[in-house]
Amino acid sequence: MKCDDCQNLLAEYIDGETIDTEAEQITAHLITCAACTSEFEALTAEQDLFARYDRELEITPAMWTAIQARTAAESRPVVSSSKFSPREWLIGLFAAPRFGLAFSGAMAVLLAAIVIGVMYLRTQPQIAPPGEVVIAHPPGSVPPPPIFETRPSPVKDKAIEQMPSPYIARSKNSGGSKGATLETSRRPDQNDVLFSDIAYTEIENKDTTNHIAQAQNLLRSIRSIHLDSEADEVDVTYEKAMSRRLLDENVVLRRDAETSGKYPVKALLGDLEPFLIDIANLPDKTTLKELRTINDRAQKTEIVAALQSY
Amino acid sequence: MKRLAQELSLEGQPGAFAASLMNSSADLVARASEGDQEAFRLIFERYSRPVISFIYDLVSDRGLAEELTQETFVRAFRNLGTLRQETKLSTWLFGIAKNVAREALRGRIRENRHVDLDDKAVLDLTDHQPVPVNRLLNKELNDLIQRSLALLDDDKRLVFTLKIFQQCSYEEIAEITGFSIPKLKTDLHRARSEMRKRISPYVRFES
Numbered sequence: 001m002k003c004d005d006c007q008n009l010l011a012e013y014i015d016g017e018t019i020d021t022e023a024e025q026i027t028a029h030l031i032t033c034a035a036c037t038s039e040f041e042a043l044t045a046e047q048d049l050f051a052r053y054d055r056e057l058e059i060t061p062a063m064w065t066a067i068q069a070r071t072a073a074e075s076r077p078v079v080s081s082s083k084f085s086p087r088e089w090l091i092g093l094f095a096a097p098r099f100g101l102a103f104s105g106a107m108a109v110l111l112a113a114i115v116i117g118v119m120y121l122r123t124q125p126q127i128a129p130p131g132e133v134v135i136a137h138p139p140g141s142v143p144p145p146p147i148f149e150t151r152p153s154p155v156k157d158k159a160i161e162q163m164p165s166p167y168i169a170r171s172k173n174s175g176g177s178k179g180a181t182l183e184t185s186r187r188p189d190q191n192d193v194l195f196s197d198i199a200y201t202e203i204e205n206k207d208t209t210n211h212i213a214q215a216q217n218l219l220r221s222i223r224s225i226h227l228d229s230e231a232d233e234v235d236v237t238y239e240k241a242m243s244r245r246l247l248d249e250n251v252v253l254r255r256d257a258e259t260s261g262k263y264p265v266k267a268l269l270g271d272l273e274p275f276l277i278d279i280a281n282l283p284d285k286t287t288l289k290e291l292r293t294i295n296d297r298a299q300k301t302e303i304v305a306a307l308q309s310y
Numbered sequence: 311m312k313r314l315a316q317e318l319s320l321e322g323q324p325g326a327f328a329a330s331l332m333n334s335s336a337d338l339v340a341r342a343s344e345g346d347q348e349a350f351r352l353i354f355e356r357y358s359r360p361v362i363s364f365i366y367d368l369v370s371d372r373g374l375a376e377e378l379t380q381e382t383f384v385r386a387f388r389n390l391g392t393l394r395q396e397t398k399l400s401t402w403l404f405g406i407a408k409n410v411a412r413e414a415l416r417g418r419i420r421e422n423r424h425v426d427l428d429d430k431a432v433l434d435l436t437d438h439q440p441v442p443v444n445r446l447l448n449k450e451l452n453d454l455i456q457r458s459l460a461l462l463d464d465d466k467r468l469v470f471t472l473k474i475f476q477q478c479s480y481e482e483i484a485e486i487t488g489f490s491i492p493k494l495k496t497d498l499h500r501a502r503s504e505m506r507k508r509i510s511p512y513v514r515f516e517s
Contacts, residue, residue: 015480017479053451064354255405
């Protein structure tokens with residue numbers, strides 16, 4: 001084994017991530033090579049140094065108490081394995097109710113949920129019941145900016161227009177005047193309100209919308225390269241870099257969507273990911289054949305249409 | 311560090327007691343997902359330290375790390391039913407902790423409450439001569455590592471802390487972060503180089 005190869009693999013070797021044959025070669029090389037042994041010792045010394053890192057963090061009983069208070073209300077009683085007793089059941093029917101900690105906790109959480117819900121609804125613009133047409137913007141008119149926008153700009157307005165807000169859903173079956181944008185509304189999901197920070201949900205939606213818009217642009221750009229170019233090879237350096245950035249974003253947003261239970265968004269991002277991976281892995285100078293394969297698959301799966309309809 | 315890694319995984323431990331087997335991660339998860347608070351308390355006891363350490367490495371704020379650890383375990387409790395059998399509990403918890411920390415950091419950036427760490431300001435040690443590693447006081451060492459870590463970008467810090475401090479395998483890191491193995495290897499390599507560059511002016515290793 002050469003010194004360069006050995007030094008490239010030393011960190012993985014220390015981490016125990018090299019395959020057996022590589023590990024054997026490195027071990028053999030280290031016996032004979034002073035320079036690599038010195039590098040190995042430096043890396044080991046660093047590991048030892050990091051092992052001494054003490055954050056001086058304490059797990060206080062208060063932490064568990066706080067978690068218990070929040071989870072107690074949600075925990076279901078453990079199912080008893082004892083036999084069913086009609087006598088005990090009858091006694092239970094007439095027994096006085098016991099208001100234990102769990103019940104108090106549940107009431108506290110319920111009360112907090114109602115207060116948060118009321119406060120939240122009061123901060124929202126007036127919305128009509130589901131299915132009812134709220135706003136019909138004639139072509140060219142500017143819709144009122146959402147409340148979280150402090151500095152409206154044309155670019156942002158466009159992004160927001162495409163954004164599937166949890167409170168305003170776009171109706172596809174407009175049936176109204178041509179070009180008019182119809183918006184219907186639905187009530188915010190109370191579980192969403194409890195589960196995560198409202199502001200964060202807005203940020204997440206905005207991030208996802210921007211991300212999807214950029215992914216659409218990328219796929220269109222790949223398509224246009226293919227159509228316009230007559231050369232055998234095409235330079236896709238820019239598209240690759242963009243795809244790599246979008247891929248990282250996509251993974252984060254997909255996981256966020258999964259965590260917050262937004263499964264349609266998660267599925268859409270999941271469908272998009274293979275395209276981003278393929279584009280990111282293209283050679284800088286790629287052939288039209290490779291681009292055509294990606295385009296064909298994009299057409300077959302209708303990914304651009306799916307992104308558009310988001 | 312190795313002890314910590316062993317604590318994280320009871321599987322394969324020679325001479326594991328029957329009681330330990332009864333309280334294996336899988337058993338605790340099964341009981342906790344049926345609402346058994348005691349089982350969930352044992353999960354918290356077992357994993358709270360690695361989780362809070364991991365979160366602290368990401369957010370560099372003690373109080374916030376405590377809050378986010380609580381949030382991590384509350385979310386874990388709510389979603390225990392979604393934990394797949396083949397997923398290690400520690401990997402799953404780190405995944406939740408990563409999301410929770412990322413949300414908090416995003417919020418902090420949006421609110422412009424984050425502090426831009428500057429190399430010179432952060433690593434302002436009075437004596438710039440490298441000190442032999444064994445003469446470096448624990449507090450100085452902790453400060454040095456914590457501040458160097460805070461200067462890494464998010465992805466590198468995430469990968470570095472999972473590998474170096476939490477001893478996760480590449481596969482586990484990929485599962486937690488969603489990064490591909492080549493990406494996380496590159497990030498880890500760069501993170502190691504950056505950490506070395508920041509620490510070496512202050513520490514001298516002696517054989």
